[in-house]
Amino acid sequence: MLIIRTPSEMNEWSVGQCAAGNTIGFVPTMGALHQGHVELMQKSARENNFTTASIFVNPLQFNNQNDLATYPRQFDQDAKIAKDAGVDVLYAPTVNAMYPEGFTTNISVGEIANSMEGLHRPGHFDAVATVVVKLLNIVAPHVAYFGEKDFQQLAVIRHVVRDLDIPSTIVGVPTIRAIDGLALSSRNVRLTPEHLQQAPIIYLLLQQLVQSAHSVNNETLKLTSHFTEMIQSSSDARVEYVEIVNAKTLLPVSHADNTAVVCVAVWFGDVRLIDNISLVSNIA
Numbered sequence: 001m002l003i004i005r006t007p008s009e010m011n012e013w014s015v016g017q018c019a020a021g022n023t024i025g026f027v028p029t030m031g032a033l034h035q036g037h038v039e040l041m042q043k044s045a046r047e048n049n050f051t052t053a054s055i056f057v058n059p060l061q062f063n064n065q066n067d068l069a070t071y072p073r074q075f076d077q078d079a080k081i082a083k084d085a086g087v088d089v090l091y092a093p094t095v096n097a098m099y100p101e102g103f104t105t106n107i108s109v110g111e112i113a114n115s116m117e118g119l120h121r122p123g124h125f126d127a128v129a130t131v132v133v134k135l136l137n138i139v140a141p142h143v144a145y146f147g148e149k150d151f152q153q154l155a156v157i158r159h160v161v162r163d164l165d166i167p168s169t170i171v172g173v174p175t176i177r178a179i180d181g182l183a184l185s186s187r188n189v190r191l192t193p194e195h196l197q198q199a200p201i202i203y204l205l206l207q208q209l210v211q212s213a214h215s216v217n218n219e220t221l222k223l224t225s226h227f228t229e230m231i232q233s234s235s236d237a238r239v240e241y242v243e244i245v246n247a248k249t250l251l252p253v254s255h256a257d258n259t260a261v262v263c264v265a266v267w268f269g270d271v272r273l274i275d276n277i278s279l280v281s282n283i284a
């Protein structure tokens with residue numbers, strides 16, 4: 001596996017492979033790789049001649065400096081995981097290589113980025129869009145893979161790629177979970193043992209919410225209030241938001257029907273976890 005540190009070398013490699021008629025798959029990450037990332041990489045390796053992945057902890061998308069400082073970093077271990085997952089080229093630029101002195105451009109995404117994560121993390125998606133567009137320009141992949149775990153991020157990226165005519169296909173990959181249902185996340189390693197035990201309740205209650213929407217009452221307000229009450233009374237969780245939105249527009253819906261997805265952000269101590277469940281495939 002090749003490790004590349006500069007945009008020019010990365011782009012040169014990609015242009016060469018494209019000219020030779022090879023297809024390139026790309027998996028952007030912030031490192032601290034787990035099975036969720038591996039799934040994306042393996043899918044790319046199956047579907048393309050070459051697979052590239054990036055590891056870049058993008059400082060611009062962190063609103064919380066403590067989150068940035070404590071974000072897990074483990075490059076050597078990540079390089080091994082990526083290689084074993086079938087990655088051919090690992091692009092790991094420095095902050096200075098991505099944002100050299102004088103860098104000022106910022107993509108403004110618009111409405112789809114304003115709710116949920118965007119509302120609670122102002123500027124987050126503009127920064128995500130900016131770094132992803134830069135990475136897509138540098139790597140020039142035929143296909144780029146993103147996890148459905150970051151549901152709004154995937155929607156934002158699809159939107160930006162369409163709006164800016166970026167010639168890469170965006171593919172969403174279902175969320176990989178631990179056996180107890182907890183969505184895998186690089187931030188899980190920061191949970192205390194007690195919170196790690198409690199956190200699977202997020203997905204348990206999301207599944208129950210879907211059942212209720214199906215069988216009892218699909219009024220959004222009732223479903224979300226019940227979710228918040230249940231999780232806060234039976235664990236140390238603090239719900240930042242729980243929203244039921246249209247899966248395409250991400251606008252809130254009053255009734256949870258088969259166009260909806262439920263998105264949540266929950267704090268355990270100083271660790272913020274997000275998850276979602278789609279009603280699209282869960283309600284007939």
Ligand code: AMP
Nearest residue numbers: 029030031036146147149150175176184
């Ligand atoms: P991150 O390193 O957290 O920025 O994630 C890099 C990519 O991996 C993003 O497209 C995420 O949505 C995806 N990802 C993270 N966790 C999971 C998971 N549990 N299942 C599937 N994809 C994931």
